Amino acid sequence: MDQIIDQFFNFKIMLEAWPIMWRGLMMTLLICAAVIPLGLIGGLLVALAGTSSTTWFRWLVIVYIDLFRAIPPLVLLILIYSGLPFAGIRLSPFTAVCLAFFLNNSAYFGEVYRAGIESIGEGQSEAARSTGLTQIQTMAYVVLPQAVRNVLPDLISNTIEVVKLTSLASVVALPELLYSSDMARSLTYNASPIVMAALLYLIILLPAVRALTRFEQKLAAQ
Numbered sequence: 001m002d003q004i005i006d007q008f009f010n011f012k013i014m015l016e017a018w019p020i021m022w023r024g025l026m027m028t029l030l031i032c033a034a035v036i037p038l039g040l041i042g043g044l045l046v047a048l049a050g051t052s053s054t055t056w057f058r059w060l061v062i063v064y065i066d067l068f069r070a071i072p073p074l075v076l077l078i079l080i081y082s083g084l085p086f087a088g089i090r091l092s093p094f095t096a097v098c099l100a101f102f103l104n105n106s107a108y109f110g111e112v113y114r115a116g117i118e119s120i121g122e123g124q125s126e127a128a129r130s131t132g133l134t135q136i137q138t139m140a141y142v143v144l145p146q147a148v149r150n151v152l153p154d155l156i157s158n159t160i161e162v163v164k165l166t167s168l169a170s171v172v173a174l175p176e177l178l179y180s181s182d183m184a185r186s187l188t189y190n191a192s193p194i195v196m197a198a199l200l201y202l203i204i205l206l207p208a209v210r211a212l213t214r215f216e217q218k219l220a221a222q
Contacts, residue, residue: 010192017184017193024180025200031094031166031176035101036159042102043109048139050114061110068107074168076100081172093174097166105162112154116147153216160208164201177201 081096128138170179184193
């Protein structure tokens with residue numbers, strides 16, 4: 001038992017590793033600040049593109065969504081970071097992570113937005129158009145506010161998943177939380193920094209998970 005505590009819950013080593021862990025945590029938060037808005041905005045644009053009246057364009061959007069939902073984000077990240085240099089395109093680790101997450105998340109968020117838009121009855125759009133609103137105004141002022149509210153739990157749930165997926169950035173040597181904790185582990189020959197990283201993820205995500213659960217219960221009660 002003492003050996004387990006020493007190897008996994010050594011607070012002295014956690015304290016020594018804290019400067020490295022802090023820098024990793026700040027990088028993780030920076031990645032989240034970049035990729036979450038990119039995914040949300042990109043997903044909205046994808047969903048709006050899917051409402052086009054042009055058949056071939058709608059099919060192009062469907063292919064985009066299916067393609068980037070089907071490719072594992074880790075494979076996509078490695079392909080962008082390690083594959084593009086063979087085509088003469090070399091991206092920094094941070095840029096590669098942002099691009100990979102944008103492609104993956106915009107496809108997922110796009111499907112969520114699409115479901116929200118389709119949940120709004122066509123009669124509301126027709127009623128809005130009859131008052132003189134243009135198609136763009138109808139979408140912006142009538143359809144989208146209701147659509148986002150209907151799928152808000154799914155948007156929050158996907159956002160939580162994005163935060164967890166930021167740990168994939170460690171494979172391109174971007175010094176985020178997981179990468180930093182693994183570096184600390186290799187320096188201390190102790191797994192306590194990894195446990196510390198897990199606790200930090202828990203501190204970040206547990207309040208969001210609980211808030212999401214309460215929000216879903218509140219919506220169900222309405």
